[in-house]
Structures are given as structure tokens and as C-alpha cells.
Amino acid sequence: LRGVKNVQNEARILLERVGLGDRTHHYPAQLSGGEQQRVAIARAFINKPVLLFADEPTGNLDTDTSESIEDLLFELNRDAGTTLVLVTHDMELAAKTHRIIRLRNGMLASDQLTGKAEAVQV
Template structure:
């Protein structure tokens, strides 16, 4: 489902090259769950963005569901994400002018599915927000917003889900609820899950944990 080969990412800062990832390689089979851990600045979020085709590596290759992302244009990568990928972000990234139901509908509408309301409503019910579909993000708590983003992430039945610090802005009790829902939905859908986290307890709920340090892969619990 995901193959990363000798991935390197460098930036030019102040006239000198800054390498944030160096020769990272690993593979994931369909349905696998993986956590990427490491201290701040270790390259976790950069790696996640490259895996999802949000950015292009300086060198190396990414294959997602058999598609080599580094050979594609930005529009082509966007089409691949729309077809195969779901996202969950630390700061929820819900559209503030849309209701909870409308936010969940967005990925369905992007795929040209015009009658997705029942699907979206069913997902809101699955995350315990069936009666909150008409509420806007500002009318919801942080935990409720993240549950809406979970419903949205699974709306187009993604092959792979990328989660960047999915519980980073939540208290311990709310985090536990969101984590439980994330793994339940993932298991039910058979989705491949890649998550970035600083929380060792959350990381240990995945089948595999890789650790980055200074942009390099220093351990892999495969």
C-alpha cells in the first residue's frame, strides 16, 4: 500500500542546505497500522506530507497503492489523494462556514457523489454526533470537532489514512474517545493507518512504530 525508498528532503535556508529527512525507507502492506515518533524537528510531519503526496521529495521515491507519486504533477497527486487518501489533523481543519454534516460531505462531493447525505449522516452517528450535523465548528468542542474530522476522513472510504498528532489538542479523556473511534473505524474499513504522534501510549496501539532522529530512521519495531 505504501513504499518509501531512500527518501530525502532538503531546503535552502539562509543560503545553506538544510536536510530534514535523509534516506528513509520502509514499506507498509494494506491494512497495516504504523506510528511515526520522534522529538520535535525530527522530520515526522515532513515524512507524513511526502508519503501523502502533499510535498515532493528532493530525492527518493514514494509509491502509494502502486502509484509512483514523484512522477506526477501536483494536479495528478491531488487526484490520487482524492481517490485513495484520508487525513486527520491536530487542529481539525474543518471549514468554518460549513456545518458538521456539510464538512463530512466535502470529500464525497469532490469525488462527484451527489447523493452522499445518508453516508455522511451515518458516519456522524457512528462517531456519536448524529444530532449535531447542523452545528458549525465554532459550536462544537475540540473533541467533537475531531470526531467530525474522523467522520470526514472515512467518508470516501480511503485506502490509507494519514493522521498528524490526532489527539495533540485534546485532553486525556477526550483523546481516549477519539483514539478508540479512530482504531475502530480503521479496523471496520480495513484502512491502512499512518499516524504521527508524540504520545507513546497512542504509538503502542499500532502494529509498528518507527522512530526518527535528526531526519533519519533510527529504529523500526517491525
């Protein structure tokens, strides 16, 4: 992992932040869909990316798990100062972001700022 010192410790910290500190030795098949999604989020942030694309991050999850994943994603985004690009059909999720860009038939249909103060601007 690109120069991250003490990778195991960093991974453990991220897994604890996503609520899976006690599941570090489990295989993916032993985790629920929501737990697997949280592992994916931890993996996405381990390299402290400047830019992170999340394609339908809550698409296959139930409502409660989706909200938990959204909160976690935005929290890690704020803490890391990462530019987060969400690809989603969920307009409720999109409304929680700083900016919404809509595409229609592969063309830019609209571009609007939402005014969400908690969104990170880089």
C-alpha cells in the same frame, strides 16, 4: 465525493458513528474541540481511503477525550480496512499500533512490530 452514492446518508451514518448524529446542523464554532476532532475523523473516512495519515490526532485534547478519539479512530480503521499512519509524540498511542517507526533528525532510528493483534494489516 468521488462516486459515493447518497453522500448525505453516508455522512449522516458516519456522524452517528462518531457520536454526533444530533449535531449535523451545527457550525464548527458551536462544537467542542473533541467534537471537532470527531467530525474531522468522519470526514477523513467518508471517501473510504486506502491510506489515511493522522498527524497528532489527539494532540490538543484532554485525556478522556483523547482516549475516546483513539478508540474511534482504531474502530473506523478496522471496519474500513484502511492503512492508518499515525504521526505522534505520544508513545502510549503509538504502542496501540501494529508497528512503530521512529525518526530522529529526519533519519530512521528504529522500526519495530508491536504484535498488536487488533491492528489492521493491509
